[in-house]
Amino acid sequence: MTGAQTHIPARIPAExxxxxxxxxxxxxxxxxxxxxxxxxxxxxxALIACEDTRVTGKLLKHLxxxxxxxxxxxxxxxxxxxxxxxxxxxxxxxxxxxxxxPLISDPGYRLVRxxxxxxxxxxxxxxxxxxxxxxxxxxxxxxxFLFAGFLPVKDKAREEALAGLAGVAATLVFYExxxxxxxxxxxxxxxxxxREVAVAREITKMHEECRSGTAAALADHYATHPPKGExxxxxxxxxxxxxxxxxxxxxxxxxxxxAGPGKAAGQVAKASGIDRAVLYARALELKGE
Ligand code: SAM
Numbered sequence: 142m143t144g145a146q147t148h149i150p151a152r153i154p155a156e157x158x159x160x161x162x163x164x165x166x167x168x169x170x171x172x173x174x175x176x177x178x179x180x181x182x183x184x185x186x187a188l189i190a191c192e193d194t195r196v197t198g199k200l201l202k203h204l205x206x207x208x209x210x211x212x213x214x215x216x217x218x219x220x221x222x223x224x225x226x227x228x229x230x231x232x233x234x235x236x237x238x239x240x241x242x243p244l245i246s247d248p249g250y251r252l253v254r255x256x257x258x259x260x261x262x263x264x265x266x267x268x269x270x271x272x273x274x275x276x277x278x279x280x281x282x283x284x285x286f287l288f289a290g291f292l293p294v295k296d297k298a299r300e301e302a303l304a305g306l307a308g309v310a311a312t313l314v315f316y317e318x319x320x321x322x323x324x325x326x327x328x329x330x331x332x333x334x335x336r337e338v339a340v341a342r343e344i345t346k347m348h349e350e351c352r353s354g355t356a357a358a359l360a361d362h363y364a365t366h367p368p369k370g371e372x373x374x375x376x377x378x379x380x381x382x383x384x385x386x387x388x389x390x391x392x393x394x395x396x397x398x399x400a401g402p403g404k405a406a407g408q409v410a411k412a413s414g415i416d417r418a419v420l421y422a423r424a425l426e427l428k429g430e
Contacts, residue, residue: 158182162262163182168345169344170345186233186234188210188211189210189237190210190212193239211225217248217252271344275373280339281312282377287311290316292325315373330360334356336378338354339352340353342368343369343370389415394427396424397424406424
C-alpha cells in the first residue's frame with residue numbers, strides 16, 4: 142500500500158454501528174480510497190478481524206484508530222471463527238483483508254457463512270476491489286464478466302483451467318503475479334490468438350497502467366519490460382472467428398446413456414467431425430469411470 146496523495150477528512154460522520162459482522166473494503170494502493178463509512182465503522186468496531194495484524198495495524202495507525210485486532214486467515218480454526226461470531230452477536234465486529242474487498246481471493250467465506258447461519262447481521266461496507274477496478278479501466282466488455290481468481294501455478298493445470306473457460310461468453314478476469322504474467326499470456330496466445338487481452342497493473346498507485354492487445358503482443362512486451370507490482374489480467378469474450386467449443390465429454394456421456402462405446406463414438410464423430418478412433422478411446426475411458 143502507498144500513502145501517496147492521501148488526505149483523510151478530519152470530520153467523519155458519526156456512526157455507532159449496531160451489533161453484527163461488517164465486511165469492510167480497504168484501499169488497494171492509494172490510502173485515500175477508503176470510504177467515510179468504512180472509517181466510521183472501523184472507529185466503532187469492538188473487534189477487527191484481519192488477515193495480517195501488521196498490515197491492518199498500519200492502516201489503522203494512518204487513520205488514527207485504535208482497535209482490538211484478531212487474526213483471521215484461511216487457516217483460522219473453527220474455534221476462532223466461533224469466538225468472532227459470538228462477539229458479533231452483541232457488538233459491531235469488522236472483517237477486513239490486507240487490501241480490497243474481503244472474500245474476493247481473500248479470507249472470510251467460512252466466517253460469513255457461519256455468521257449468517259448463526260443469525261448474525263452481516264453488513265456490507267463496500268469499496269475498492271482490484272478485479273472491478275481493472276475491468277472498469279480495461280476497455281473490455283463489462284456487461285458480462287467472470288471472475289476466476291488466480292490461475293493455477295503449474296503449466297498444465299493453468300492450460301486446463303483456461304481451456305475450461307473457453308466457452309464462456311464473457312470477459313474473463315483473473316488475479317495474476319508479475320513473475321507468472323508472461324507464461325499466462327503465452328498460454329492465452331496459444332488458445333485464443335485473436336482475443337483482446339488487457340493487463341491492469343498497480344491500479345491506484347504511482348505506476349498505474351493498463352495495456353491491451355493480443356496475448357502474444359503483450360507477452361512480447363513483458364518479455365522485454367519485466368512487470369512489477371500487482372496485476373489484474375483480463376481476457377475479452379470469444380471472437381466471432383473462434384470455432385464453437387464442443388464439450389466432447391458431455392456429448393459422449395449423453396450418447397453412452399443409450400448406446401455402447403462404439404455406437405456412441407460413431408454418433409459423436411458424425412456430429413463433431415472428430416476422428417472416431419479418438420472418440421472410441423475416450424468413450425471407453427468414460428465408461429470405466
Ligand atoms: N481482495 C482483494 C481485492 O478486492 O482486490 C484482492 C486480494 S488478492 C489476495 C491480491 C491480488 O489482487 C493481487 O495479487 C493482484 O492480482 C490483485 N491486486 C490487488 N491490488 C491490486 C492493484 N492495486 N493493482 C492491480 N492488481 C491488484
